[in-house]
Amino acid sequence: xxxxxxxxxxxxxxxxxxxxxxxxxxxxxxxxxxxxxxxxxxxxxxxxxxxxxxxxxxxxxxxxxxxxxxxxxxxxxxxxxxxxxxxxxxxxxxxxxxxxxxxxxxxxxxxxxxxxxxxxxxxxxxxxxxxxxxxxxxxxxxxxxxxxxxxxxxxxxxxxxxxxxxxxxxx
Amino acid sequence: xxxxxxxxxxxxxxxxxxxxxxxxxxxxxxxxxxxxxxxxxxxxxxxxxxxxxxxxxxxxxxxxxxxxxxxxxxxxxxxxxxxxxxxxxxxxxxxxxxxxxxxxxxxxxxxxxxxxxxxxxxxxxxxxxxxxxxxxxxxxxxxxxxxxxxxxxxxxxxxxxxxxxxxxxxxxxxxxxxxxxxxxxxxxxxxxxxxxxxxxxxxxxxxxxxxxxxxxxxxxxxxxxxxxxxxxxxxxxxxxxxxxxxxxxxxxxxxxxxxxxxxxxxxxxxxxxxxxxxxxxxxxxxxxxxxxxxxxxxxxxxxxxxxxxxxxxxxxxxxxxxxxxxxxxxxxxxxx
Numbered sequence: 001x002x003x004x005x006x007x008x009x010x011x012x013x014x015x016x017x018x019x020x021x022x023x024x025x026x027x028x029x030x031x032x033x034x035x036x037x038x039x040x041x042x043x044x045x046x047x048x049x050x051x052x053x054x055x056x057x058x059x060x061x062x063x064x065x066x067x068x069x070x071x072x073x074x075x076x077x078x079x080x081x082x083x084x085x086x087x088x089x090x091x092x093x094x095x096x097x098x099x100x101x102x103x104x105x106x107x108x109x110x111x112x113x114x115x116x117x118x119x120x121x122x123x124x125x126x127x128x129x130x131x132x133x134x135x136x137x138x139x140x141x142x143x144x145x146x147x148x149x150x151x152x153x154x155x156x157x158x159x160x161x162x163x164x165x166x167x168x169x170x171x
Numbered sequence: 172x173x174x175x176x177x178x179x180x181x182x183x184x185x186x187x188x189x190x191x192x193x194x195x196x197x198x199x200x201x202x203x204x205x206x207x208x209x210x211x212x213x214x215x216x217x218x219x220x221x222x223x224x225x226x227x228x229x230x231x232x233x234x235x236x237x238x239x240x241x242x243x244x245x246x247x248x249x250x251x252x253x254x255x256x257x258x259x260x261x262x263x264x265x266x267x268x269x270x271x272x273x274x275x276x277x278x279x280x281x282x283x284x285x286x287x288x289x290x291x292x293x294x295x296x297x298x299x300x301x302x303x304x305x306x307x308x309x310x311x312x313x314x315x316x317x318x319x320x321x322x323x324x325x326x327x328x329x330x331x332x333x334x335x336x337x338x339x340x341x342x343x344x345x346x347x348x349x350x351x352x353x354x355x356x357x358x359x360x361x362x363x364x365x366x367x368x369x370x371x372x373x374x375x376x377x378x379x380x381x382x383x384x385x386x387x388x389x390x391x392x393x394x395x396x397x398x399x400x401x402x403x404x405x406x407x408x409x410x411x412x413x414x415x416x417x418x419x420x421x422x423x424x425x426x427x428x429x430x431x432x433x434x435x436x437x438x439x440x441x442x443x444x445x446x447x448x449x450x451x452x453x454x455x456x457x458x459x460x461x462x463x464x465x466x467x468x469x470x471x472x473x474x475x476x477x478x479x480x481x482x483x484x485x486x487x488x489x490x491x492x493x494x495x496x497x498x499x500x501x502x503x504x505x506x507x
Contacts, residue, residue, distance in 0.1 A: 011361065015194055018320060018362070022193060022369055025313055029373055033380030037387055054299055057240050058292065058309035062381040064474075068397035069406040077413050101415050101473075106303065107234060109414075122233030147405050152425050 028059040036061055074144040074155065078109050082135035092138075097127050112140040112161045124165060137164045197364035198490035199326045200355050205367060205484050206323035207275060209314055210284070212481035213291055214271045216308075223264050226294055227257055235301040243296040246289070255297065263290050277328020281319055288315035310373050311478040314485070317366040326355060356490045370485035375445035382441035399438055401431035408471055415473035423471055440464060447486065454486045 032053070053061050080092045094104030111119040120138070128134050139162035144155035216222065230237060237254050239247065247255065255263075267290030273283035292312050299305075324330040385398040397403070405424045412420025424430065440460055447453045461483060465476040 011194075014362070015190070018365060019189060019193065021317070021320060022365060025317075025369060026372055026376065029376045029380075033376055034383060037380065037383050054304045055241055057242055057296055057299060057304070058312045060304075060306055060309050060377075061384070062306060062377050063384040064306065064381065065403075065407045066384040066398075067403075068385075068395065068400065069403045070397075070400070071402050073402055073406050075406055075409045075413065103232065105414050107232070111234070119234035126233055145409060147402050147409065147424075149427060151427075152409065 025059075028056055032056045032059040033061045069147075071149060072146055074146045075152075076113070077143040077145055078113070079141045079143070079157075080109060080112070081139050081141060083137045083139070084133065084135050096132065097123060098130060099123075109140065112138075112163070113142070115161055117161070117163050120163060135165060137162055139163075193365045193368060194361040195364055196359040196361050197367075198356065198488075199322060199358045199360050199363045200490040200493075201367060201488060202318075202321060202323045202360075202363045203277075203326040203328065203331075204489050206277070206280070206284070206318050207327060208481055208484045209311065209318060210271055210275045210287065212478065213287070213311060213315060214268065214275060216311075216478070217264070217268060217271070217291070217294075222294075223261075226260050226264060226298060229298055229301055230254065232301070237300055238302065239300045240296045242292060243300055246293050246296070260294070260297065263293050266290055267294065277324040277330050280324020280328055280330050284315060284319035284323070288312065288319050291315060307474075307476045307478045310370065310377060310482055313373060314366070314370045314482055317369050321366040322360050322362050323366070325360065326358060356494055367485040370482055371448055374479075374482070374485075375448050378441040378444040382438055385438060386442070399431070399434040401427050401434055404430045404434045404437070411472035411474070417471055417473055420471035420473075436460075437464070451488075458483050458486055 081089050082092050083089050094101045097104055097108065099107065108120055108123050111117070124138065140160050141157050142160050143157040146153040146155060229235070239254070250259075252259075267287055270283045270286040270290065274280060274287045295308050295312060325334075386394050386396070388395050405427065408420045408424030408430070411417065412422075412424060440457070444457055444461070447457050462480055465479050468474045468476060
């Protein structure tokens, strides 16, 4: 034990407690962010039975933007189009639903693209409750943008999903 | 006998290393300044924008189901409810704000910081108990907890003023003529280094995790460099630019050559950031790069890692920088 440590016994206990805290934090972060990753390539069944993020919050894995994309990968450009009773159409945005961009994309755009219509109906109900002009149908159009070496190539737009609000489509 | 002495020597050396590394006396000024920066940032994060409304209305957002995170279950251990009621969330929010302000000015600093940190963890983990979560806040929450266990209120605080102006035993105000001025930049403590060092380690581990996630293969094999092909970052820039309304992201995402360079820089930065732990002088390269990196990510992809900009303060040797600045100022004044 270092001389300083021995001569200053009053500081040993706080140092031990703090060192335990340091060890716990660094170990949890290593476990959540690095060891878990090793499990994906190597078979370590006992170590790999780690609960999914964010179970160890605030200690997390950091996999943002992790998957590599090849040349020619397409980015979907979404447009949410409402059709009203008089036949007019309007592109709706997060502001129309009084939502943040995050909840608009997660709750409506992504749900529609995954055909999880029941989730979208809940947002439509909230939209109508707020006194907005009700629409007959809501459709999600996608324009694929292919990323090529020579630049971004715009594809043909197509409708990926459409839901109706007054025809009694199963919710 | 030999084994015993070998073990005892090894243990002694390890303990001495731990003591010298984590508990080497360091300037209290650095720690106190970081307290002000971290707490000030977190207070701003809670107060600016609609954080409180988000907390209070999260349970009303359609299609979300409440599944409390383990840390929230732990914090709710003594309460009988499954989901905390609105009045309690509101109370936690306002308690956090009040104790945050006290921590900022350094009044009963450790207690204030502890309540502020736990309150912030409670609110954030509640928000993330509805099926989606984000990364920027996590390191800040651990940093606040670490500060709560440190002597960060020994300087630049009301506590420090009380210690200087009042005689605790008599409870009387000292004669100001006898007041011994504390040299802010000289005061040090063996407990002033570890919280900032811990933040640095957590940064190193988090960036390493981000780099490995991009480089480690999912299936058989170990590593791949595919992430740096340019198309990957172009994809994310254009996708996020379109989703979150950043024209810069969409434009820059179409510059293949430039993005190729950015991809390599991003991976190099994340994979080697931990070198700053062993070669502290590298902070003068990595911290400005990191700041530009996160500002750029925000402008192009709207990913708000502002907490990291505040937490970078843990890397800066503030006392030494100010001393050098003052010395140069004095020298140039003399020369003039």
